[in-house]
Amino acid sequence: MTDALKNLTVPGPTMIALTEPFWQAVESGRLTVQKCNGCGHHIFYPRALCPHCWSNDLSWVEAAGTGTLKSFSQVHRPAHPGWVPAAGYIVGLVVLTEGPTMLSLILPHGDQAVNVGDAVRMHPTNVGGRMLPVFKTTPDMENLEDAP
Template structure:
């Protein structure tokens, strides 16, 4: 575990292994349906748009815009206490899917952060196997 990292750590599942391998390599990987051409997140074997299982992996651009955000002053877990205030957000990826994340490297102030603000992916390595995708202003 990374020094001082005391937050919950994701547990990769077989259908998400490629996603986590990509994150460790600095790539944001998404599943894409080869039948309806829809990219989607979170990783799963069945397309949520058309229900088919003819899917493949793509590497996303890493570009997104903020769909919604909040500023947290009272964390839901003790591990986040040193991070307050922090900015959880839903971002809309250039490829279409939305994902939950954290906006970093920006002041946690609503006069600085805005809906539709352009952001780009960065990765935080928290263990030898896990890197978390976060976003910062583009």
């Protein structure tokens, strides 16, 4: 599937000064999120103000690139025609280990079914010529919901 994703003709992310550090990290295979220096919460999507305490003292930090699948949907009729060749793909909400939730393309591990609660790991993937922070189910990882 990842070879097919590379050749899609789909719109890319909107890169602005606020989101540039995130996309630069993804390009190099890393996942970063903002962390509030006022209250300590991790934040995603990128913002100018912390949604928890309204501080504007935010820093970019490395994220583990791991999380748990909170919900997902299999898309059979994409909203954009560029995604039609990949139809049947999965989009899901990933609760990152650091706390924030991220919407992402989900790649199943082989032929295994995707389930809510699955442990996932970031798998930077070339989608339409751009690296995106896609997540892949990882049956070898401990189910993060069961972790203490």
